[in-house]
Amino acid sequence: MTLFRQIYALLFGLFLLTIASVAYVQFSETQGFLSKQMESDLNNASNSLGLMLTPVLEAADDAGAETLVNVIFEGGYYQQIKLTWLVGGKQQVWNNSVRVDNVPQWFIDLNLFKTIKKQTTITSGWLQLATLEITAHPGFGYQELWRIITDIIILFSILFLIAIICARVGLSWILKPLNTLSVHAKKIAERQFGPDMPTPKTKELKELVNAFNSMSAQLKQVFNSLDEEVSALRKKNLVDQVSGLPNRQYMVSRVNGWLSEPSTGALYLVKMDWLEEVHSKYGFQVRDETIRVLAEKLQHHQDEISSSVIARIAAYEFAFLVEDCEHEQLTKYLQSLIRTVNKEISKSGCKPNEQFYIGVAERLGQMTVSDMLAQADNALQQSIKDGKVFHWFENTQKQLFTREEWRSNLNHAIKNKKFQFRWQPIQLCARDEICQRELYCQLQIGETTLHAGQFMPYVELLSLGTMLDRCLIETVNEHRLFERNYERVAINLTYQSIGDTDFHMWLKQFLRANKFADRICFEIPEASVYSDLESCENLCKVIRDSGAHFGIDHFGRQFGSMAYLQSLRPNYVKLDQSLAYIEDNQHNSELCRALVNVAKGLDIQVIVTGIQEATQLTRFTDLRVDAYQGFIVPPVNVKL
Template identity: 75%
Template structure:
């Protein structure tokens, strides 16, 4: 029961006690007053009737006697009058069957008034003429008592309603700071830190509100400190301090994660020997400043063409990772890279297109980090040998289809729901039970079974993401995969679905009509959060409102603040696979621990991904992780019914 209702109930009980006490006192006083009034009335009637009857009794006139008694009997509340003549013992009795009108019978049956009888001897001088006995009728008492009680009930009812109204309004105003305090406490429990509460006028609540404001500010500072710690550790361990670009360690881990996911793109290795000339002519300070300006220009110019990761992996070597791009876009990217670099070369007083080489290796099929680094390095060396600015690594593997072929085949597959599924269990660390299953899709085209890594880049490129996600969700629901196991099924959403308002409307309708929305999970890549936070907030609100869950995939991959977690409040986060490949050392362990602390501080489950062996899992044993995922528990085929 809420505090408002408790106080309200207490005031209600106190009011009833007061009313009951007043009613009891009023009732007893009224009953006593009416009894005395009836007794006084019967005394007066007995005395008056006795005086009037003396002449008739002396004369022995029965008719006159009866007339006088009838006049009195019919004019008052008398139940019975008995006149006994003492001369001859003759007795006359008058009885009144008066019914009490306007008073319920149950009230009369309470017997609130006892019969009152008055005896009187009528005398004439010393001579006793007759004995007169009058019994009062209680109807007068009941009638008056019922009238008074009815009026009291009406008055008290009106006062009660007025008191309830004033109590409700008054308590609402008095307890308003407590309600605000309760809402503020709930937000703090959810790690949502808003502005401070205004200080109320109530003395007892002032200190409490100030304490809550102080606690909220301190907790907010704690999470801000954790966020700053993550940023500081990233900058310390994964960022080159001269160029402010990611370093070699980050790039290698990022390539590992990139190759383990369905994607496309290319890796470029860049050798900039002209920077060595700048160093020899102007010193290391000018060289470092030139590197910083070059990094800024590369980010500014190249990000407009395609999102990429640019890293400084050695003194005069850079690496560029371009994800999910086709050959035409890679060509444009390469041209912009050469043009931007030549501008900086000219500013430094060196000759363009000299002592500057690029090796490009495209991702085709299944590749390892060693494979793609070797191909990119081979292309770089070939570029240096041929004295050319760039060289593409010649790969004998060809694309399966052209861009238009992909559009036709993917559209047909989506419309005909030709996808097949596998799912991979996410295992809990405490008891090794399955906490959820992540869904993967495959596509059969021309007797070739294609995994997501082969067709998903073209899905994103051709803006078919929303259609694909809708198709997959409908197919999963059609085959009752959500009901097949008790564990939730996690479905990865594409970038297009997250920003598509029509998909938001459809997803809301689907979840509202679904029988078990609690078994549906959606995973949103962290890159989408940084690129379109508003759309992420909208779709996350829909998912949460409909009873489903969602998580953040690739958590910790992007360089940025973690404050978005407070706005989105996901059920879980999946650490980026790159953390499973980072070499074990103290600095990396500190970074991973800081990321986990940020999420756990917001009461968010943390799942580590990319776990291939027990040795990898053992490195995370000291962290407060909840579950793990990887080929240590490989994906399982799903047979559709």
């Protein structure tokens, strides 16, 4: 029971007790007063009637006596009158039943008034003529008492209603700071640190609210410190200090993570010898400023073509990693890169297309990190040797389909739900138990089985993401996978679905109609959070309100603040695979530990991905992660 209800109940009880006490006193006083009044009336009537009957009795007039008694008796205030003649022993009796108008019979049956009788002897001088016995009728008492009780009940009811309304309004106003405090305390327990509460006027509550505001501010500062620690460690270990771009170590880890997942794209290695000329002409300060401006221009212009990772891996060498793009998009990216660099070369007073070389290595099939870096470096060396701006190894692997063929095949597969599924278990670190399974889809076209990395770039390119997500969710549900599997099933959402309000409405209806919504997880890539936080918040609210779960995939990949965790409140985060491939040293362990602390400080489950072997897992277990995923426990086919 809430404090408001407890105080309200106490006041309610005290008010009832007071009313009951007042009512009892009033009832007792009224009852006693009416009894005395009836007794007094009875005495007066007995004396008056005795005096009136004396002459009649002396004359032995029976009819006269009866007439006089009837005059008194018909007034209705007497229950019985008994006249006994002492001469001859004759007795006359008049009776009146106890009936009272406008008074319920149950009230009369309570016998609240005792029988009042008055017996007198009528005399004439020394001669006794008769005895007169009058019994009072309680009707007057019951009638008056009932009327008074009725008025009191009505009055007290009105007062009671006014009192409870005033008490409710007054208590709500007085306890409003406590209610605000309760809401604020719940938010603090959920690691949500909002603005300070207003200070109430009540002294005790004022001290309590100030204490909570102080505690909230301190906890918020702790979270901000963890967030700043992550940023500082990233800047120290993974960021080039001159350009502000990621360094070689980060790029290698990203390439490693990229190659461990099904995907497409290319790696560009760029050597800019013209920066050495800038250095020799104007000094290192101008050179560093030129590199900084160049980095800003590259990030701005290249992101307009496709999202990518740009890193400075040596004094005059840069690397560009473009993921999930087909060959045509990669070509546009290369053209934009050449234009952007040439503009900066011209501004520096150097000649365009000179002292500037690019080597392009496109991902083909299964490749290792060393294969990819070697191919890109070979292409760069060939570009330098030939004196050309770029060299791109010819792709000898024939494209599976044209864009229109991809459109036709994907539309057909989505319409007819032709996708196949595999899933990979996610194991808890504390015990040998599966906490959830991540779902992957495949597509069979003819004799060829295509994994997601082969067709997902075309799904995004052809804007089929929302249709695909709906298809996959409906297919899994139709095969009762959520019902048959006790562990939660995680489904990755595409960028298009995350920003599609129509998909949000459809998902809301689907989850509300599904009895096993609590077994469904949706994974949102961290890049979507940074690019469209509002859409992510709306989608996460739909998922949370429907009883389903969601997590952030590739957590820690982006260089930005972790403050979004407070607004989204995910059930879990998945550390980016690139973190599993960062060289094991003290600084990188501190970075991973800081990321884990940020999430766990908000009571969010942490899952490490990209685990290939037990020794690799040991390093993360020491960081207190909750679960792990990787080819240490490979994916298996789903039996539909």
